[in-house]
Amino acid sequence: MADVQAVLDRMEVLDQELSLQSGEADVSRGLTAVNMAQDHFEAIVAKYPTLLGDKSGTVTTSGSTETTTFPARVLRLDSLWMIDASDSLPDYKLQPLYGAGTHRDPYNDTIYNLIEPGGTTGKPRAYWTDGTNIYWDPIPDGTHTIRWYGFQSVTDYDSPADTFAYPDIVMNGIAAFGVKLFQYGFGDAPGEYTRLANEVFGPTIEALQGFRREGARPIRTAGIYI
Numbered sequence: 001m002a003d004v005q006a007v008l009d010r011m012e013v014l015d016q017e018l019s020l021q022s023g024e025a026d027v028s029r030g031l032t033a034v035n036m037a038q039d040h041f042e043a044i045v046a047k048y049p050t051l052l053g054d055k056s057g058t059v060t061t062s063g064s065t066e067t068t069t070f071p072a073r074v075l076r077l078d079s080l081w082m083i084d085a086s087d088s089l090p091d092y093k094l095q096p097l098y099g100a101g102t103h104r105d106p107y108n109d110t111i112y113n114l115i116e117p118g119g120t121t122g123k124p125r126a127y128w129t130d131g132t133n134i135y136w137d138p139i140p141d142g143t144h145t146i147r148w149y150g151f152q153s154v155t156d157y158d159s160p161a162d163t164f165a166y167p168d169i170v171m172n173g174i175a176a177f178g179v180k181l182f183q184y185g186f187g188d189a190p191g192e193y194t195r196l197a198n199e200v201f202g203p204t205i206e207a208l209q210g211f212r213r214e215g216a217r218p219i220r221t222a223g224i225y226i
Contacts, residue, residue, distance in 0.1 A: 002168060005160035007034050010175035015182065020160075027160065033178035035156040040177060040197035041170065042153045044205060046075035051208060052166075053078045055152040061140035064121060067133040068146075076151040080127055080134075083145040090147060097128040097137060169208070173201045 008020035008030050020030045045052050053076065059068045081090040121141035128135045154165040164171065177200045184193075 002164050002171070003160065004031070004034060004157045004162045004164050006168075007164060007171050007175050007178070008160055010171055011179050011182075014176060014179045018179070018182065022160065029182070030178070031157055031160070033181045034174060036181055037174045037177035037197075038154070038165075040193065041166075041174060041201050041204075042075060042151075044197060044201050045208075046151055048205065048209065049076075050078055051151070051205070053149060053151050056147055056149045057152075058083070058145050058147050059134065061124060061136060061142075061144045061146065063140055063142040066139050067135050070129055070132055070134055071148055071152070073153045073155075074148065074150050075153055077129060077148060078150040079148070081147045081149070082123060082125075083147055085145070088145075092125070094124060094146070095126045097126050097135075167208070170204055173204045176200050 005022075008027070011030060011033075012018050012020050018030065019026045021027075055074075057071055057074075059071055061068055080094040082092050082094060083089070084091040120139065122138040123144060124136035124138060124140055124146070126137040128137075157164075166174075177197060180196060180200075181193075
């Protein structure tokens with residue numbers, strides 16, 4: 001894996017007036033520009049379902065508590081899976097809820113659930129999120145571990161020696177956009193940054209999309225795949 005200095009080197013190729021080698025004057029601002037450029041790249045990636053969605057982690061429910069805090073820096077949530085406590089493997093996929101609703105019956109003030117209407121609590125089988133909290137249905141009956149899959153932004157770089165988080169194909173776009181950020185003056189419209197980011201990162205996004213698997217995995221029968 002390359003380090004962030006490789007991005008700074010590319011920036012010097014694009015603008016030979018920059019001084020981005022160790023100890024030189026522009027290194028600190030160069031890192032800021034790289035972080036800003038990467039933020040724009042990640043904002044674009046987050047709009048594409050499953051693209052770079054290879055990150056995963058877990059959240060934990062609490063008994064009789066409707067919500068769990070949304071995982072940090074996750075920009076796109078692709079799926080949630082209940083983890084079986086007996087073997088720590090995914091048991092079933094939780095279904096996203098899109099309709100607005102409530103857990104409480106307005107006529108008799110009793111709590112109900114959309115997925116399991118016969119009980120007040122249970123193992124969550126569906127969810128909705130506003131990006132701050134994850135809302136469970138049914139309301140959890142205890143502590144459960146749920147694994148998330150999605151796209152999570154990386155933390156900012158603070159040293160040229162930090163490992164660059166993305167494939168090398170992303171470096172040129174980050175470098176080009178970072179140089180443009182150096183060159184922008186006062187009074188530039190914020191929309192110009194967004195337009196330029198889409199223009200610079202467009203080919204990179206198209207290339208990365210080529211790794212998506214669209215169909216079901218092949219089935220092996222009598223020594224052949226069908």
